[in-house]
Amino acid sequence: MDQRIINLYDEYTHKPLTRKAFMQQLVMLTGSTAAAMSMLPLLESDFKTANITTEGELFTEYITYPGVQGEMKAYVARPEKKKKYPAIIVIHENRGLNTHIEDVARRAAMAGFLAIAPNALAPLGKPAATEDEARQLFTTLKAEDNTENFMRCIDYLPAREDWNGKFGCVGFCWGGAMANTLAVKVPALSAAVAFYGRQPEAADVPKIKAAVQLHYGALDERVNAGMAAYEEAMKANKIVYEQYVYEGANHAFHNDTSTARYNEAAAKLAWSRTIAFFEKYVK
Structure with missing residues (x-):
């Protein structure tokens, strides 16, 4: 194309x-x-074709927790055996929680994690009928409320008997930016993985205590414009990080419901690196 x-x-x-x-x-x-x-x-994404992960035995459920201005909802997936697992917060694109992101959560669960995928649009009280409507609803949300709502997901974790006390996060696009934000805002975060997400201000980078992994599509000029400054700030502040750029890949290359932008080779490699990163820094 x-x-x-x-x-x-x-x-x-x-x-x-x-x-x-x-x-x-x-x-x-x-x-x-x-x-x-x-x-x-x-x-456009066709969520009916989401690569539904069915391999293995998983426990899944939907949960709620208090948000800033309404109830937050989240999808949870973990291995079927009930024991304590490290948690991974899975953060969606600017479409809200959908079947694709739920599938990504199941992929993390299959790797041995307690995956929790909150829905930023939940406090609005109404599901979006289309992608266009979802993106429009995102413009009505306050950035500070979004951050607080995802931080409250972390506050929710101690109530679970299947959490071992360690946690990380992975986000895509809008969620990639949120993953970078949580790395700045949450000192207890062990690892943050951002797929093609907007970078934090260089002045905020010294606050990062987590290990950071970054994935970029080489053709994604808009997001990549902030890549060099972020890397420079991480180097200057001795942040543990990994950064990967996938040649021939576009923004949203990991989303397998978007035919034009999905890059299977890059997506599989990036996800394998993500799981290895979590196994090193979160488990």
Whole structure:
């Protein structure tokens, strides 16, 4: 697919570009309305095709905990055997909790972790009917409330009999930025993994106590613009970190429900590195 089309879609999903303006530009790039419409299913996530993880025996449930301005909800997955596990907070993109992120949580559970995937949109009290609606709802949330709601997930952990006291986090896109934020805000965090997430301010990097792992798609110019400054600040402050850039990969390359942007080789390699990182710093 023409990289200009993927870049346009990235702009549409992350910047104030209206649906009408996006479609007009997409028609210009593809040459016709019919061609533009045929591209949409390849660009947009199809959660019906989420790679549902069924291998092995898992325990799953939905839980709630108090949020800043309403009840937070989260999906939980862990190995079936009831014992104490290290926890991994799985943080979604700017779509809220969906079947893809629940599948990612099950992947972490299969690796021997207690995975908890909160839904940032839960306090609004209504599910989003479409991706566009979900992204619009995110614009109504306050950044400080979002951070507090994910920190409250950490506060919830001691109430669980299946938690061993250690925890890390992994986030994607919007969630990648949140993973970096939690690394700054939560000194007790053991490890933070950010997939193509916005970086924290350099002045905040000295607050990081966690080990940090970063995954970037080489074609993701928007997010990668902050990569060098973040790495420089981590080096200067002797933060334990790993950084990987995947050639030929776009933003959201790990999301296997997006045909145009999913990169199987990069996604599998990045996830294997993520699990190895958690096994080293969280288990």
